Amino acid sequence: DVKVTQSSRYLVKRTGEKVFLECVQDMDHENMFWYRQDPGLGLRLIYFSYDVKMKEKGDIPEGYSVSREKKERFSLILESASTNQTSMYLCASSYYYRGKGESTRYEQYFGPGTRLTVT
Amino acid sequence: ILNVEQSPQSLHVQEGDSTNFTCSFPSSNFYALHWYRWETAKSPEALFVMTLNGDEKKKGRISATLNTKEGYSYLYIKGSQPEDSATYLCAFILNAGKSTFGDGTTLTVKP
Numbered sequence: 601d602v603k604v605t606q607s608s609r610y611l612v613k614r615t616g617e618k619v620f621l622e623c624v625q626d627m628d629h630e631n632m633f634w635y636r637q638d639p640g641l642g643l644r645l646i647y648f649s650y651d652v653k654m655k656e657k658g659d660i661p662e663g664y665s666v667s668r669e670k671k672e673r674f675s676l677i678l679e680s681a682s683t684n685q686t687s688m689y690l691c692a693s694s695y696y697y698r699g700k701g702e703s704t705r706y707e708q709y710f711g712p713g714t715r716l717t718v719t
Numbered sequence: 720i721l722n723v724e725q726s727p728q729s730l731h732v733q734e735g736d737s738t739n740f741t742c743s744f745p746s747s748n749f750y751a752l753h754w755y756r757w758e759t760a761k762s763p764e765a766l767f768v769m770t771l772n773g774d775e776k777k778k779g780r781i782s783a784t785l786n787t788k789e790g791y792s793y794l795y796i797k798g799s800q801p802e803d804s805a806t807y808l809c810a811f812i813l814n815a816g817k818s819t820f821g822d823g824t825t826l827t828v829k830p
């Protein structure tokens with residue numbers, strides 16, 4: 601079974617702190633994603649990465665950065681946490697395989713989530 | 720930001736009822752559509768990956784259809800059971816990486 605793990609289920613940080621959220625997947629997936637989930641707003645993509653050291657902004661990248669030094673690990677960084685970053689953060693991964701001249705689309709596998717509270 | 724809309728926002732049905740909900744998405748630049756089930760206190764899990772216009776997928780009592788020309792997908796649940804209670808999310812895949820999720824339809828099935 602695919603396994604996506606996140607470093608913490610619950611995290612409480614103070615405003616201005618630097619926060620690291622870690623995500624690890626064990627299925628050699630090329631793609632990794634960070635989302636946040638807020639009531640009434642669904643899942644919103646913060647950043648994604650399709651290869652080591654590669655990253656692309658999602659829909660709400662402001663206030664966040666990411667790091668992917670190894671294929672299995674994708675970190676989300678809040679340089680200076682603010683109260684409006686209190687949220688549920690979900691990591692996901694998926695295969696990305698381009699074969700026979702056409703990309704194959706694979707579903708995403710999600711981690712358990714980290715509920716971050718910034719006070 | 721792409722607009723992926725799901726309706727209704729929530730649904731309450733009795734056990735045994737059949738139900739369906741809608742995901743609408745931009746019809747241009749279609750790449751793939753995913754359906755996920757998200758149960759409380761668990762991670763979202765993929766139900767279907769749909770890529771071709773006219774696709775119909777089925778898993779047990781749950782099925783989905785896809786119309787890429789008009790930009791919608793339907794999810795059907797036949798004979799709903801309490802264990803079907805969850806939030807059902809659709810995700811529009813713009814390319815092999817970027818995805819935009821709808822807000823979800825929350826289904827509650829009463830015994």
